[in-house]
Amino acid sequence: MKRAGFTTVWLPVALLLPQLSIIAIFFYWPAGWAVQSSFYLQDPFGFGSTFVGLDNYTDLGRNTEYLRIAWFTVIYTCLVTFFSLAIALLLAVKADKVIRGARTYRTLLMWVYAVAPPVAGFMGIMFFDQRTGPITDLFQTVGSDFKLGVNYTDTATAMVIAAVWKQIPVNFIFFLSGLQSIPKSVNEAAIIDNRSATGRFWQVTFPLLAPTTFFLLIINITYALFDTFGIIDTLLKGEPGNNPMTLVYKVFLDGFRGNDLGGSSAQSVILMVLVLILTVFQFRLIERRIHYT
Amino acid sequence: MAVVTLNAVGKTYPNGFEAVKPSSFTIADGEFVVLVGPSGCGKSTLLRMVAGLEEITAGALQIGEREVNDVDPADRDIAMVFQNYALYPHMTVRKNIGYGLKNRGTSTDAIEAKVQEAAKMLNLTELLDRKPSQLSGGQRQRVAMGRAVVRDPSLFLFDEPLSNLDAKLRNQMRIEIKALQRRLGVTSIYVTHDQVEAMTMADRIIVLNGGEIEQIGTPAEIYHSPASTFVASFMGAPPMNLIEAWIEDGAVRVNDGTLLASSGNRTVGPVHLGIRPEDVQLAENGQIPFDISIVEELGARRLLHGELGGQPFTVHVGKDVPATAGQTTVHLKPESLCFFDPKTGKAT
Numbered sequence: 279m280k281r282a283g284f285t286t287v288w289l290p291v292a293l294l295l296p297q298l299s300i301i302a303i304f305f306y307w308p309a310g311w312a313v314q315s316s317f318y319l320q321d322p323f324g325f326g327s328t329f330v331g332l333d334n335y336t337d338l339g340r341n342t343e344y345l346r347i348a349w350f351t352v353i354y355t356c357l358v359t360f361f362s363l364a365i366a367l368l369l370a371v372k373a374d375k376v377i378r379g380a381r382t383y384r385t386l387l388m389w390v391y392a393v394a395p396p397v398a399g400f401m402g403i404m405f406f407d408q409r410t411g412p413i414t415d416l417f418q419t420v421g422s423d424f425k426l427g428v429n430y431t432d433t434a435t436a437m438v439i440a441a442v443w444k445q446i447p448v449n450f451i452f453f454l455s456g457l458q459s460i461p462k463s464v465n466e467a468a469i470i471d472n473r474s475a476t477g478r479f480w481q482v483t484f485p486l487l488a489p490t491t492f493f494l495l496i497i498n499i500t501y502a503l504f505d506t507f508g509i510i511d512t513l514l515k516g517e518p519g520n521n522p523m524t525l526v527y528k529v530f531l532d533g534f535r536g537n538d539l540g541g542s543s544a545q546s547v548i549l550m551v552l553v554l555i556l557t558v559f560q561f562r563l564i565e566r567r568i569h570y571t
Numbered sequence: 572m573a574v575v576t577l578n579a580v581g582k583t584y585p586n587g588f589e590a591v592k593p594s595s596f597t598i599a600d601g602e603f604v605v606l607v608g609p610s611g612c613g614k615s616t617l618l619r620m621v622a623g624l625e626e627i628t629a630g631a632l633q634i635g636e637r638e639v640n641d642v643d644p645a646d647r648d649i650a651m652v653f654q655n656y657a658l659y660p661h662m663t664v665r666k667n668i669g670y671g672l673k674n675r676g677t678s679t680d681a682i683e684a685k686v687q688e689a690a691k692m693l694n695l696t697e698l699l700d701r702k703p704s705q706l707s708g709g710q711r712q713r714v715a716m717g718r719a720v721v722r723d724p725s726l727f728l729f730d731e732p733l734s735n736l737d738a739k740l741r742n743q744m745r746i747e748i749k750a751l752q753r754r755l756g757v758t759s760i761y762v763t764h765d766q767v768e769a770m771t772m773a774d775r776i777i778v779l780n781g782g783e784i785e786q787i788g789t790p791a792e793i794y795h796s797p798a799s800t801f802v803a804s805f806m807g808a809p810p811m812n813l814i815e816a817w818i819e820d821g822a823v824r825v826n827d828g829t830l831l832a833s834s835g836n837r838t839v840g841p842v843h844l845g846i847r848p849e850d851v852q853l854a855e856n857g858q859i860p861f862d863i864s865i866v867e868e869l870g871a872r873r874l875l876h877g878e879l880g881g882q883p884f885t886v887h888v889g890k891d892v893p894a895t896a897g898q899t900t901v902h903l904k905p906e907s908l909c910f911f912d913p914k915t916g917k918a919t
Binding site: 463464467468469471472474477481486 | 622623624644645646649650651653655657658659660661670674718
């Protein structure tokens with residue numbers, strides 16, 4: 279077979295250049311700056327900076343508030359990822375079986391996808407509003423007094439619910455297309471081989487969805503860690519007080535509200551390393567067990 | 572091993588489409604029955620109703636002594652081989668074959684023994700630890716067979732299992748499947764649209780058309796005494812010649828007056844006269860003129876296409892019979908003639 283190739287060196291380079299420059303300018307350059315400024319202590323009014331070495335990092339390690347937020351971020355990410363995946367999978371499995379009005383049903387389920395995170399957060403505020411929120415009313419009927427923005431657990435619950443609600447449609451679309459790519463006859467062969475529908479799901483359907491699930495797992499962890507910023511910001515109304523927040527929001531608060539650019543850079547670097555470790559871990563440990571058809 | 576009885580089994584979809592009209596037949600213990608027909612004739616639907624993958628909307632289905640209309644597919648004691656094999660892509664060959672047994676509570680040792688036995692029977696022993704994606708089409712087909720055989724069911728169902736294979740492999744697998752079925756003696760229903768497969772494999776053939784049974788019979792019966800013009804033209808390659816003719820005064824004649832045959836005591840009126848291409852002989856001084864336009868050379872035999880009484884006609888001769896395009900005369904074997912009613916298409 280004839281191998282196609284470039285005869286000159288500069289053409290492939292020129293073709294790659296736009297993509298490479300985007301990555302360099304918007305990813306590596308800022309990342310480099312973050313690493314650099316994490317070693318400095320910036321003057322709040324921008325009159326200069328002092329080299330402080332690793333002080334910004336060691337300070338964070340001793341900061342109990344930072345550790346508390348890190349711990350919350352871990353729990354928050356796990357909850358958001360688990361629930362948005364689980365609920366979306368359940369909906370997709372059910373929607374896959376709908377025969378009549380399937381298109382309408384699916385479109386309705388995907389609608390939420392178009393909602394921007396701050397809007398999702400705003401809708402969360404309305405739902406959980408102290409006086410008029412329907413979910414607050416619902417909690418009250420079972421005897422629980424829901425206080426968004428005042429009670430730590432209540433605010434955390436609202437954050438998780440809003441974030442999960444926003445993410446379900448994306449997962450739903452992927453799960454549904456994953457389910458529909460499983461050959462019908464494989465499901466039918468399983469029906470003859472196994473009486474139990476639950477057994478069939480976990481032994482045949484779920485393993486065949488594994489590539490989709492793995493992809494979504496990465497997407498969802500990233501979403502919970504970073505993209506829920508808008509939801510959190512809106513729910514906290516810029517008044518963090520004693521409320522729960524994630525590490526990304528803390529970076530924003532310290533850097534732009536607290537004017538501690540060095541400290542917040544150090545936090546960003548920690549986040550970058552965290553994501554790096556997470557990605558390596560995911561590909562090394564989980565992907566090996568996945569069967570791609 | 573079981574007798575399978577269909578008592579007016581039919582399928583009507585919710586939109587009112589009747590895919591299978593109420594059909595009744597009985598399959599004897601150990602018999603190999605082939606359902607054949609053009610696409611959309613309802614043969615697959617019928618098979619899937621037997622499997623339990625499609626709901627039966629009319630009639631009763633019995634496998635063995637038991638009515639199974641409302642029995643779960645997994646409890647019908649059947650095994651099915653699908654057109655695209657339907658192997659579980661994430662499982663090894665060993666697990667694919669053993670999956671049905673595992674879910675029926677067979678012990679691990681017993682499963683391993685049975686899988687080994689089935690693998691040996693199908694020459695799969697070397698491949699047990701491979702995934703389906705690492706197998707060729709023929710090997711996948713064998714795994715699908717192994718999955719059916721290992722369960723030792725009372726009924727095998729085959730849904731066009733060979734249509735994804737190339738011609739050579741298809742001929743080989745055809746013989747293997749038939750031999751395996753003979754050896755195991757399991758009652759089998761086999762769906763195909765390929766009339767050669769139907770003829771070569773079946774103990775009995777059921778020809779379906781438009782959701783209705785056209786004819787049930789042994790391959791020889793179907794071939795030599797088709798019950799309708801549909802069966803006559805569907806079975807056999809090239810199909811049976813059908814000539815529009817007229818019966819009068821004890822004779823069958825085409826429009827130009829050529830005498831084709833004696834009509835015996837059939838009623839006066841129009842008729843479709845059928846004759847298989849190989850039942851026509853070229854005759855030096857025959858009574859029936861035949862105008863050959865194309866000679867198809869097939870090696871072992873020749874097909875002569877042309878016109879008889881202004882209608883398309885094909886004659887099948889051996890390789891030793893010389894033939895060239897042009898006028899000649901033919902002789903029709905009187906005992907091989909079939910008569911069909913032009914209105915209903917049924918044999919008279």
